[in-house]
Amino acid sequence: MPYSLAMQTLIQNIRNIPKAELHMHIEGSLEPELIFALAKRNQVALPYASVEALRAAYAFTNLQSFLDIYYAGASVLLHEQDFYDMAMAYFERAHADNVIHTEIFFDPQTHTERGVAMNEVINGLHRACLDAKAKWDINALLILCFLRHLSEESALETLEAARPYRDKLIGVGLDSSEVGHPPEKFSRVFAMSRDLGLRVVAHAGEEGPPAYIWQALDDLKVERIDHGVRCLEDPALVARLAKERIPLTVCPLSNLKLCVTPDLRQHPLKKMLNAGLCATINSDDPAYFGGYMNANWEATFAALDLTMEDAVTLARNSFEAAFVDEATRTGYLAKLDAAF
Numbered sequence: 001m002p003y004s005l006a007m008q009t010l011i012q013n014i015r016n017i018p019k020a021e022l023h024m025h026i027e028g029s030l031e032p033e034l035i036f037a038l039a040k041r042n043q044v045a046l047p048y049a050s051v052e053a054l055r056a057a058y059a060f061t062n063l064q065s066f067l068d069i070y071y072a073g074a075s076v077l078l079h080e081q082d083f084y085d086m087a088m089a090y091f092e093r094a095h096a097d098n099v100i101h102t103e104i105f106f107d108p109q110t111h112t113e114r115g116v117a118m119n120e121v122i123n124g125l126h127r128a129c130l131d132a133k134a135k136w137d138i139n140a141l142l143i144l145c146f147l148r149h150l151s152e153e154s155a156l157e158t159l160e161a162a163r164p165y166r167d168k169l170i171g172v173g174l175d176s177s178e179v180g181h182p183p184e185k186f187s188r189v190f191a192m193s194r195d196l197g198l199r200v201v202a203h204a205g206e207e208g209p210p211a212y213i214w215q216a217l218d219d220l221k222v223e224r225i226d227h228g229v230r231c232l233e234d235p236a237l238v239a240r241l242a243k244e245r246i247p248l249t250v251c252p253l254s255n256l257k258l259c260v261t262p263d264l265r266q267h268p269l270k271k272m273l274n275a276g277l278c279a280t281i282n283s284d285d286p287a288y289f290g291g292y293m294n295a296n297w298e299a300t301f302a303a304l305d306l307t308m309e310d311a312v313t314l315a316r317n318s319f320e321a322a323f324v325d326e327a328t329r330t331g332y333l334a335k336l337d338a339a340f
């Protein structure tokens with residue numbers, strides 16, 4: 001259905017708002033064309049005959065059905081240059097969507113388990129972050145994610161392997177298969193990460209229950225919750241998240257594609273904003289879920305009939321939730337004010 005004239009005008013305006021993206025897995029920005037180009041460059045065999053065949057496989061029923069294909073796609077990444085090229089392709093898209101600050105998740109265990117050294121991963125991504133600043137004036141930070149389907153021992157080894165690159169990281173996170181892998185499984189590695197001065201976030205309440213959000217807050221002491229949409233099932237949890245202004249990095253097109261919500265018109269974002277939560281919009285795995293930052297904003301605004309006021313709130317929330325010093329935050333908020 002075509003958008004109303006008013007919605008078309010609103011969408012035009014929200015495209016130009018400066019924003020921060022706080023929930024984006026860089027391996028999830030690998031477009032099929034780049035997967036095939038890297039497979040050729042690195043002589044990696046793919047179980048798909050063509051770009052079209054790969055794209056046709058992007059019909060997901062839940063988180064795990066996506067993760068299986070996502071890890072297969074990441075198998076083409078071998079060298080520093082591959083990580084650099086992947087990140088630069090994302091930054092170009094982010095810049096086009098007026099993303100001025102982005103905090104990128106990466107999954108080192110997906111690569112080190114295949115024999116790729118940590119330095120190839122982090123140096124490639126870090127070099128791209130520097131070039132994104134120089135080329136597009138994007139502030140890009142790196143968040144190392146532990147894979148929760150693996151053991152805490154493996155996460156501890158990963159933290160140890162990343163220690164020489166501590167200064168290239170802003171924080172750590174927790175991702176992959178949620179149900180059956182509660183946050184409390186990672187209490188020690190998160191405590192060690194906090195001791196290193198790393199900021200801490202975790203995926204919780206995407207497919208997992210509200211109890212996982214409580215655990216992420218109390219056991220891991222996270223500063224933001226990734227997804228967190230299932231918090232609405234627990235009024236006491238909503239009250240706490242609102243009172244403590246814990247940001248939630250919501251990913252609407254991801255929730256739609258992974259069947260967390262049956263229809264964007266039933267997406268919980270509006271209820272989350274109405275409950276006074278510090279919710280933000282993000283793309284999660286944009287190459288797999290049908291769009292980058294502005295595609296997420298546009299589809300969500302149209303489906304939930306959000307307003308310009310909501311847009312300002314969402315952009316403000318993204319800057320409030322960013323891991324930056326207060327002077328940088330003030331600068332971002334001034335840019336937001338200047339956009340009106």
Ligand code: HPA
Pocket residue numbers: 025028063070175176177178203206254284285
């Ligand atoms: N959830 C959990 N793990 C992930 C996701 C997600 O949405 N994307 C990439 N890894």
Ligand code: ZN
Pocket residue numbers: 023024025175203226284
């Ligand atoms: Zn995610």
